């Protein structure tokens with residue numbers, strides 16, 4: 530039984546870090562004209578109304594995208610195009626809509642690219658399906674995203690940007706997603722993978738790092754932004770991304786962009802941009 534709904538969290542600090550990085554990496558991959566597959570294992574509803582009761586209830590976007598939306602003209606490279614895209618879905622006006630990863634991928638898609646989305650929650654799948662069916666070469670499946678990932682790689686395009694963005698509702702999810710990433714990477718070692726993780730209990734992040742090293746993955750860059758230091762209390766204090774096969778421009782962009790983002794969001798915890806596993 531899935532209870533997580535991304536509408537309560539859309540546009541928060543974790544989304545901003547994840548989506549800015551996703552768009553930055555996609556831009557680099559799209560410098561080549563050859564086709565690219567966007568594969569989203571955990572897609573959510575696709576796009577979010579920030580006036581909806583769930584977004585208003587938590588107000589998380591007010592501590593995330595709201596704090597940087599007005600800065601799109603002077604944002605560092607890591608965030609600039611992403612913020613421009615948020616501006617586009619709001620027609621350049623006040624912020625009332627937030628694009629999830631499916632909407633970003635659909636808008637980034639060129640004619641030669643394909644977008645494949647997985648979502649299990651019935652309500653969010655319905656919304657996702659409406660978004661996908663309105664566009665060419667954007668497909669949504671009501672299916673387990675990790676099984677879908679393993680089944681779909683290597684893709685016929687031979688190039689892929691894969692976002693693995695689970696809700697981590699079960700403690701076992703940390704081990705399951707890292708195992709799935711390792712399995713997918715063995716089948717498709719040249720794919721570019723972005724694996725998102727929450728910082729709730731630091732020992733779980735360490736366990737993921739150990740698992741990725743043990744699986745002998747190569748070229749894994751990590752970006753992390755914490756709003757406070759680690760704590761034993763319940764709740765997410767920060768989030769991070771493991772980027773497998775990152776563009777060579779990502780480390781410098783991350784080291785420029787993360788301090789800017791941390792300052793704008795008023796983050797009191799550390800930020801990190803380093804190689805977990807070198808190239």
Ligand SMILES: C[S@@+](CC[C@H](N)C(=O)[O-])C[C@H]1O[C@@H](n2cnc3c(N)ncnc32)[C@H](O)[C@@H]1O
Pocket residue numbers: 531533534535569570571572573574575628629630631647648649650653672673674675694695696
């Ligand atoms: C963090 S949200 C995704 C947000 C989205 N990637 C974005 O950035 O806009 C995680 C989603 O995964 C869905 N989900 C949970 N388990 C899943 C599974 N095994 N396969 C596919 N989707 C799943 C949840 O219903 C939830 O909508």
